[in-house]
Amino acid sequence: MTRITADISMSLDGFVTGPDPGPKNGLGNGGEALHIWAFSDDPDDRHIVSESTARSGAVVLGRHLFDIVDGPGGWNDDVGYGAQEVGKPAFIVVTSSPPASVRLSDLDWTFITTGVQDAITSARRRAEDASGASGVDLDVVLMGGGTVIGSAFAAGLLDVLTVHLAPVVLGCGTPLFTSDTPRTALKQLSLIQTPNATHLTCAVG
Template identity: 70%
Template sequence: MTHIIADISISLDGYVTGPDPGLHNGLGNGGEGLHTWAFSDDPEDRRIVRETTERSGAVVLGRNLFDIVDGPKGWNDETGYGAREAGKPSLVVVTSAPPASVRTSDLDWTFAPTGVRDAVAVARERAEAASARSGKDLDVYVMGGGLTISSALDAGLIDVLTLHIAPVVLGGGTPLFTGGVPHTLTQRSVLRTPTATHIAYDVPR
């Protein structure tokens, strides 16, 4: 069965980027510390990255994040989806203005112009097709940015919310939660590593 999993790194004060994020400063000022765990050599951190990448049948992301990962300082053959794993699942971008071209043309991009609900539906189809081909259950991962995840959560599209809480206080940036629909989640698992606390929550529908 394909699940919809929101998965993102976050600071102790609730930000998914540092201040002043942009095309050439994707994680904002100081935001690199959010993803230290993803490039760590700690065995548990590596396991989480590897297993998440292997289970990703399709991935949903917002347009701002697409511009960063497809930009000149974005993904390459060594570092991409899944950090050093550089996985290649189907990628679905929520955007009302698809780009004229993409730099990372070796990846499977789809642009969903009609909102996050339709993007998740397309991603589910891609993940289910990938599951059928591989013979194992694969999931949809909503990787960000913050607005895309919070919109999907508020729309009731998310089954599991996974937060990788980095031991940094950024003092500003892009918040994950800015108000909206209240949620009461059920804690599924907690794992502490030297670089992050990994917490997964079930999201009641």
């Protein structure tokens, strides 16, 4: 069964970037500390990266995040979503308007201009097609940014939320949850502690 999942790193004070994020400063000031776990040699961290990317049938991201990963200092063969871990899932971008050009033209990009729900619907179709082709159940993964995941969470569109809680306090930045986020009871599915993060996975709803 295809699940709608969100997977994101967060600081102890609830931020998914540091202050002043942008195309040349993707994670904001100090935000690199959020993702130390993803590049560590710790076997548990490596297993989490491998396991999560292996289940990716389609990936949803926002336009700001797309501009960062597709920018000159963004993804390449060594650094990127599931680099050296998986093949190349479909990427669905939530945006008000498609970009004029794409640097990472070897990846499968779809640009949705009608909101997060339509992007998830498109991603579900792609993930189901990929599941049928591979014979393995694959998920839709919302990788960010915080606004996309927060909006999907608030709209009740997620089945699973995974937060990689990094041992850092950023003080400000992009929050995952806001005062408008509805109160929601989650069911803890797993909790894995490593030297670099606490990996918490919950069922939503």
